[in-house]
Amino acid sequence: MITDEDVVVCPVCGHEQTITICPSVNVTTDPEMREKVLTGELFEFTCDECGFSGYAGYPFVYEDKETNGGFLIYLEPDCEDREVGIEGDIADQVIYHERPMRLVSDMNTLKDKIFIFEAGLDDRVVELFKVLTLAKMRDDDPEKIPDELKFTKREVIDGEEMLLFAAFRDEELLGTIELPYALYQTCVLTGEPIWDVPISECAAIDQQWILERLGDQEDSDEENV
Structure with missing residues (x-):
């Protein structure tokens, strides 16, 4: 040390x-x-x-x-x-x-x-997972949603593999959210074009990074139309 x-x-x-x-x-x-x-x-x-x-x-x-x-x-x-x-x-x-x-x-x-x-996960995929999860929660109940999710662990619950997240709002812990690992696997495919983006140096990979890459991808798709 x-x-x-x-x-x-x-x-x-x-x-x-x-x-x-x-x-x-x-x-x-x-x-x-x-x-x-x-x-x-x-x-x-x-x-x-x-x-x-x-x-x-x-x-x-x-x-x-x-x-x-x-x-x-x-x-x-x-x-x-x-x-x-x-x-x-x-x-x-x-x-x-x-x-x-x-x-x-x-x-x-x-x-x-x-x-x-x-947990053997790709943090880029986890950040996309967070973005999509929070967007869905806003649609369901915008008054009670967390503004931040932090991954805590991956475990099997009642025979199903789950990802557990600590949910925060205004930096206050609200509780734990359990989401199926299968949704993470879906995000691997959903964000496939993003994963080819090179990461140089020591980078901040967070929801901002995901949103910026999604914006770049949309611009690229529009140019190719």
């Missing part, structure tokens, strides 16, 4: 202090770090002045070199960029050039990506 130091400002009293941080983990060599990332323990700090406990936000790299072919996720809190380059030693690991490298800007999305790749 690599450690470094960073300065955090307490959001309650404004006290500045230096804390020890972990800018990257490799859960292949340090498997115990996975749980510390998922629970948020790795990012916790306590203010020396007022005793407030919270989470420190800082750039962080999560690596898994083995699970379902391996993947890398780069967390940069509140990042507005859609693609970033990975610098330093990690940039030299060409093993990831053929494996997913993703950019996320918050902890919930980091966990979402970890669970997706661990």
